[in-house]
Amino acid sequence: MGLKLRINGQAHEVEADPATPLLWVLRDHLGMTGTKFGCGAAQCGACTVHVDGVATRSCLLPAQAVQGMEITTIEGLSPDGRHPLQTAWVELNVPQCGYCQAGMIMAAAALLKAKPKPTDADISAGVDNLCRCGTYPRIRAAIHRAAGQAKPA
Amino acid sequence: MSADRRQFLIGAVATAAGGMALGFLPESAAAADGAAPELTPWLIIEPDDTVILRLPAPEFGNGAMTQQAAAIVEELACDWSKVRPEFASATRDYTAFSVYSVVPQAAAFFGGRSTFLMRVMGLQKVGATARQRLVTAAAAEWGVPVVEVTAANSVLTHAPSGRTLRYGEVAAKAAALGPVAVPAIKPPSAWTQLGKTAPGKLNNPQIVDGSLTYGMDVRVPGMVYAALLQSPVHGGRLKRYDAAKVKAMPGVLAVVTVDPDEARGVAMMSNAPYGYALTAPRAAVAVIAEHFWQAKTAMEALPVEWEDGHGARWASTQQLYDAAVAALDHDQDARVERAAGDVADIHKAAKVVEQTYLTPWCDQAPLEPLNGTALVTADKVEVWHPAQNSQQAFWVASDESGMPPERVVFHQTYVGGAFGRRLESDDVRMVVAIAKRFPGRPVHVIWTREEMMRQGKYRPMVAAKLTAALDEKTGLPSAVVARQAARGHYPRFADTAYFMGPIPNVRVDARELANVHVTPGPYRGPGYNSYGFIQETFIDECAHAAGADPLDYRLRLLATWPNAGWAKALKEAATQAGWGKKLPKGVGQGLAICGWGLNGTAKAGTCVAVVATVEVTPKGALTVRQLDAAFDCGRVMNHDAVANLMEGGLIFGLNMALNEEMTVKDGRMVEGNFDTYPVLRMAQAPKINVHFGGLSGADRYAEMGEPPVAPVGPAVGNAIFRATGKRLRRTPFLKQDLSWA
Ligand code: FES
Ligand code: FES
Numbered sequence: 001m002g003l004k005l006r007i008n009g010q011a012h013e014v015e016a017d018p019a020t021p022l023l024w025v026l027r028d029h030l031g032m033t034g035t036k037f038g039c040g041a042a043q044c045g046a047c048t049v050h051v052d053g054v055a056t057r058s059c060l061l062p063a064q065a066v067q068g069m070e071i072t073t074i075e076g077l078s079p080d081g082r083h084p085l086q087t088a089w090v091e092l093n094v095p096q097c098g099y100c101q102a103g104m105i106m107a108a109a110a111l112l113k114a115k116p117k118p119t120d121a122d123i124s125a126g127v128d129n130l131c132r133c134g135t136y137p138r139i140r141a142a143i144h145r146a147a148g149q150a151k152p153a
Numbered sequence: 154m155s156a157d158r159r160q161f162l163i164g165a166v167a168t169a170a171g172g173m174a175l176g177f178l179p180e181s182a183a184a185a186d187g188a189a190p191e192l193t194p195w196l197i198i199e200p201d202d203t204v205i206l207r208l209p210a211p212e213f214g215n216g217a218m219t220q221q222a223a224a225i226v227e228e229l230a231c232d233w234s235k236v237r238p239e240f241a242s243a244t245r246d247y248t249a250f251s252v253y254s255v256v257p258q259a260a261a262f263f264g265g266r267s268t269f270l271m272r273v274m275g276l277q278k279v280g281a282t283a284r285q286r287l288v289t290a291a292a293a294e295w296g297v298p299v300v301e302v303t304a305a306n307s308v309l310t311h312a313p314s315g316r317t318l319r320y321g322e323v324a325a326k327a328a329a330l331g332p333v334a335v336p337a338i339k340p341p342s343a344w345t346q347l348g349k350t351a352p353g354k355l356n357n358p359q360i361v362d363g364s365l366t367y368g369m370d371v372r373v374p375g376m377v378y379a380a381l382l383q384s385p386v387h388g389g390r391l392k393r394y395d396a397a398k399v400k401a402m403p404g405v406l407a408v409v410t411v412d413p414d415e416a417r418g419v420a421m422m423s424n425a426p427y428g429y430a431l432t433a434p435r436a437a438v439a440v441i442a443e444h445f446w447q448a449k450t451a452m453e454a455l456p457v458e459w460e461d462g463h464g465a466r467w468a469s470t471q472q473l474y475d476a477a478v479a480a481l482d483h484d485q486d487a488r489v490e491r492a493a494g495d496v497a498d499i500h501k502a503a504k505v506v507e508q509t510y511l512t513p514w515c516d517q518a519p520l521e522p523l524n525g526t527a528l529v530t531a532d533k534v535e536v537w538h539p540a541q542n543s544q545q546a547f548w549v550a551s552d553e554s555g556m557p558p559e560r561v562v563f564h565q566t567y568v569g570g571a572f573g574r575r576l577e578s579d580d581v582r583m584v585v586a587i588a589k590r591f592p593g594r595p596v597h598v599i600w601t602r603e604e605m606m607r608q609g610k611y612r613p614m615v616a617a618k619l620t621a622a623l624d625e626k627t628g629l630p631s632a633v634v635a636r637q638a639a640r641g642h643y644p645r646f647a648d649t650a651y652f653m654g655p656i657p658n659v660r661v662d663a664r665e666l667a668n669v670h671v672t673p674g675p676y677r678g679p680g681y682n683s684y685g686f687i688q689e690t691f692i693d694e695c696a697h698a699a700g701a702d703p704l705d706y707r708l709r710l711l712a713t714w715p716n717a718g719w720a721k722a723l724k725e726a727a728t729q730a731g732w733g734k735k736l737p738k739g740v741g742q743g744l745a746i747c748g749w750g751l752n753g754t755a756k757a758g759t760c761v762a763v764v765a766t767v768e769v770t771p772k773g774a775l776t777v778r779q780l781d782a783a784f785d786c787g788r789v790m791n792h793d794a795v796a797n798l799m800e801g802g803l804i805f806g807l808n809m810a811l812n813e814e815m816t817v818k819d820g821r822m823v824e825g826n827f828d829t830y831p832v833l834r835m836a837q838a839p840k841i842n843v844h845f846g847g848l849s850g851a852d853r854y855a856e857m858g859e860p861p862v863a864p865v866g867p868a869v870g871n872a873i874f875r876a877t878g879k880r881l882r883r884t885p886f887l888k889q890d891l892s893w894a
Contacts, residue, residue: 017403017446024446028378033370034363036569038520039602043827046520074363081362089361093353093793096801097214098360099520099569105361124836130827132520132570133214134804136838138797 003063007032008076018064023047025063026073034074034102038130045129048103049073055110055126074102077109084146085109092142096133103129108143117147190328192286194245194252195225195279198324202307204231207241209253210267211543212356213519213568213575214801215858216794219355220267221276223791227347228280228338231320232307238355240565243547247424247558254544268790268854273347277338283327285336290327291318341788351793356567368539368566371526373595377406378445379587380452381598383437383608386820388670390414390460391436399440399455404447408455409590411437411583418552425548431577431674432549435608439587445599464670465820473669473817474511477616480638480664481509487636487662490647494658496632502622506630506698508691509618511883512683514611514815516830517676521569523605525584528595533560534585535595539568541575549578553585572805573675574610603825610674611815613641615683619691622658628699629710632658635688640666641673645680648751649688650719650760655710671817677805678859681749685863686810686870686884689745693871694880703744703871704732716755718785719746722762722847725783729844730764736876739893740768743871747863750856759786759860762847763803765868769876771894775886777807777839777869783847786855792845795857799843802861808833810866811887 003014003025014029023040026032026049038046040059047059050072077083085105088094095101104127111118111126118126123143131139189199197205206225212218218238226233246253256275266272284304291309292299295316303310307320341348359365384390396408413434423429438457442448467473499505526537527550534554540546547563554561568575580600588596600608617637621630633656637646646652647661676682696706704727711719723746727733732742743765750758766779780803789795812831816823824830870881877893 016444020444020446024444027370028444028446031372033366033372036367036520037369037522037599039826041602041826041828044520077362081358086361090353090357093357093797095214095354095357095360096216096797097520097568097570098354098356098365099367101360102363124834128834128836130520130832130834132518132572132805132832134801134808134833134838135797136804136833136835137800137841140835 004067005063005071006069007071008073014063016063019062022049022058022061022063022066022071026058032073032075036099036102038100043130044100045107046100046103048106048129050106050110053110053113055107074106077105083109085112085142088142088146092138092145094135094138094142096135100129100131104131104139108139108146112143112147117149118143189324192283192324192328193279194249195241196283198320200321200324202232202235202319202321204229204236206236206238207253208238209241209246209543211240211540211565211568213541213571215798216354216791217267219352220791220794222355223347223352224273224276225280227344228277229284230304230306233352235307236355240543243543243563243565244561246544247547266856268856270854273854274338278335281338282333282335285333286327286330287320287323289330289333290323294318294323294326348788348790351791353793365567367521367569368524368526368537369521369569369599371537371566371597373526373528373537376526376595376597377441377443377591378448379439379441379596379598380445380448381437381439381583381587381600381604382452382457383435383604384459384461385607386459386461386464386670387435387672388464389436389462391438392458392460394438394458395456399451402447402451402454404443405440405451406443407441407591409439409441409587411435411439411586417555419555419557421557423548423552424544426542426545427577429549429552432579432582434579434582434586437583439598441591441596445597449601461820462670467670467817467820469818470816473614474616476668477614477638477666478509478511480666481616481618481636483664487664489660489662491652491659491661494632496634496658496660499620499622499632499634502631503625504623504698505620506623506695507618507620508694508882509616510687510690512615512686513813513884514614514671515676515809515813516606516609516611516815517572517574518606518830518832519570519572519574522602523574523580523600524598525581526595526597527585527588529554529585529589529592531592533562535562536581536585537564537566538581538584539566539575540578540581541568541571541573542578545576546578546581549581550585553582554589572677573679576675577610579610606825606830607822609815609822610672612676612682613639613673614671615639615687617687619687621691621695623695623699627709628701628706630656630695632656635661637662638664638666640669640671646684646688648753649684650714650716650748650751650755651688651692651710653751653755655714670820671822678749678862681747681859681863682806682809685745685747686866689747689864689867690870690882693743693867693874702733707744707746714755718847718849718851719748719760721849722746722760722783722785725844725846726762726764726781729783729842729846730766730779730781732764739770739876740766741872741874741876742766743868743873743875745864745867745871747860749860749863756851757853757855759784759855759857761860761864763864763868765865765872767869767872767876769873769891769893771892773890773892775873775891779840779842780807780865780868781842781844782861783844784860785847785849785851786857786860787849787851787853789845789848790854796843798857799861800841802858803841803865804833804838806862806865807839807869809862810869810884812885814885814888
């Protein structure tokens with residue numbers, strides 16, 4: 001069948017049922033495991049990627065639907081792992097188990113593209129992924145820092 | 154000295170004769186390449202100064218790995234940026250005579266705790282031993298006395314001659330040395346980094362670029378995937394299934410079953426820290442396929458019938474709750490957990506407070522669904538697993554495969570949250586049980602979120618009835634009877650400060666609900682997470698009945714409690730939150746304090762005091778505006794890690810109180826995903842202030858993972874009472890009517 005996908009600037013051809021969700025094509029077929037499986041029901045956001053720049057949950061998204069679109073995963077967010085969000089995440093020691101954080105960063109990256117100086121309300125609305133470890137206060141602070149804003153009081 | 158000599162010798166022998174001779178995979182790429190030899194079984198220093206540390210406690214979010222490394226580096230005196238952590242091998246620990254678990258706290262050694270002083274000192278010794286080998290090798294190289302060589306920041310210096318060598322330059326020679334005398338380790342007062350610096354997690358860079366390998370991310374050549382379905386009523390059995398219906402579906406390789414009743418095990422004594430009884434397998438059927446999506450799709454298409462078993466008699470959750478509450482009035486099977494003084498006349502007191510409370514089943518719901526990978530062959534089983542306790546998982550893999558432990562190669566992965574769910578290793582048993590039906594290829598078994606949530610090992614449902622006689626003069630409880638009913642009891646109710654002296658006449662008892670089929674398990678702060686709510690709501694009710702301020706009431710009650718940290722934490726949280734200020738109707742502050750890890754003594758563990766500020770609209774919409782928390786764990790070893798665990802633990806405890814309830818219909822668990830089992834998001838996370846002013850400085854570095862979880866719920870519930878006059882005696886709050894106008 002041959003799915004034609006463009007991921008992180010590279011063309012891929014994948015032998016998979018075209019109905020396979022993008023998440024599993026990335027993880028199982030292409031070995032790109034940075035995008036996580038958390039719920040499989042578009043509930044948690046662990047599987048967030050960018051599709052044509054828009055933060056999108058990939059676990060229910062048939063891969064055939066995104067053929068021809070530009071897909072970016074956590075592996076392709078920056079060439080060296082030093083996107084301002086990634087740097088801020090490390091500086092503020094955001095993660096606990098870390099399992100949600102790739103999805104959080106992808107959601108936040110899309111937010112910052114749309115709103116380079118987000119308010120607290122923007123962040124609450126734009127990053128509504130789930131973190132079971134409860135790292136929300138640090139995620140919020142790290143987004144502000146990456147946006148070049150002082151940590152709000 | 155003799156013990157250290159033995160430790161080194163065993164380690165050396167193990168590498169030469171134990172691990173390699175048995176054909177185990179080496180622990181690290183460096184060892185595989187032969188780039189650098191082991192300095193000790195715990196560490197390798199490469200020519201470029203990279204320090205590879207093998208650390209026994211897994212990392213599932215609490216920072217244990219980083220903290221272990223910090224304890225070693227305190228003595229090793231290497232450059233922190235050169236540290237590359239790995240997980241120590243449970244297999245090698247077994248075959249090499251406890252080469253890692255020789256460090257104290259051995260029973261829990263492959264578990265999560267990292268700041269217990271005995272353990273820290275054991276790790277310091279690991280660092281000191283390695284440093285001494287480097288110093289000795291450098292001294293030999295220069296032909297100078299060992300005492301003239303100093304070590305700092307990965308550099309060895311001979312001050313008299315001004316010569317220096319990097320660690321990486323002498324590591325190979327140091328590794329070839331015979332046993333060295335181990336120097337004394339620094340006491341806490343001489344630490345230069347522990348307690349003074351707060352390094353961030355070592356694995357943060359790999360988390361943020363997506364390269365960290367969780368159990369879910371294991372990729373082994375030839376690997377296939379499995380999806381599974383277990384008896385929807387816990388304790389049921391597989392009746393029939395029709396594999397022919399799915400055999401021809403794309404990618405499907407096999408349909409296999411797991412039979413709880415088949416004989417299993419290895420005829421030898423086990424060292425599994427939690428035993429095997431808690432890991433009993435469930436009846437299951439699994440589809441194995443080339444890809445997970447294929448396995449899952451075929452699993453959903455597979456016709457399966459179940460023998461439900463006795464659990465199916467429970468038509469609704471309410472029936473179970475009613476049965477639990479009814480059991481509270483029967484004393485014949487109750488076991489007494491704590492008794493002091495005399496409570497016989499409790500109902501004759503002038504003022505009696507008596508109330509019934511209930512906390513529901515809750516799912517730990519770590520974000521990484523249960524999963525694991527196993528390769529079973531004729532003479533070996535190899536497992537890659539996100540375990541909460543590697544030792545437990547290692548032994549369970551042996552038991553399920555029937556392979557003696559020296560033939561179990563166990564690889565610990567990173568863990569996407571645990572909260573108790575991955576402690577007992579029933580997950581590893583299921584993975585191996587499926588993989589052994591498909592020998593010769595590595596099988597990666599993945600639970601869907603629904604399968605995991607409905608096949609949980611839940612925080613037990615607990616019903617409790619508390620009765621207090623209030624002293625006529627002080628209003629404080631002079632006697633309390635606390636009754637509990639649960640299946641899967643974790644005895645923490647007796648282990649709370651009020652019942653350990655401050656209230657003179659006490660009887661705490663517990664009943665086991667034998668007819669309940671829902672499987673219980675540890676959930677962050679087992680027992681404590683229920684009883685904290687029950688006890689701190691009850692004490693608040695007593696304070697109200699006595700017409701007392703809740704803060705003042707608790708301080709008076711704790712006046713004779715020998716651990717002064719409790720009062721200090723209470724006052725700190727209250728002061729910081731502005732306790733006592735006038736608030737409009739619909740806004741309220743509530744208070745609670747709970748302590749974890751007392752284990753029967755006052756001066757132990759960690760207490761956390763929380764003041765919650767909430768707002769409830771007349772129609773009953775609740776907003777938790779702010780949580781102020783103060784705590785006493787004695788001393789703090791990593792300030793920022795403690796703050797992070799407090800913040801996360803408070804949010805975790807808040808969610809437990811607001812949202813979490815697993816319900817039952819016809820014996821089956823109902824909730825299956827985050828749409829019906831909600832978890833707080835960014836928008837609902839309150840402002841959180843963690844205050845360090847409650848610390849007593851007492852001589853311990855007690856745990857921080859569990860303690861914040863319990864006091865949040867009662868603090869919020871007590872705040873709702875003060876805002877609305879409505880008393881909440883069960884959780885979750887958001888399923889209850891909070892309207893007040
Ligand atoms: S895995 Fe896609 S939203 Fe949870
Ligand atoms: S850090 Fe564990 S789920 Fe977010």
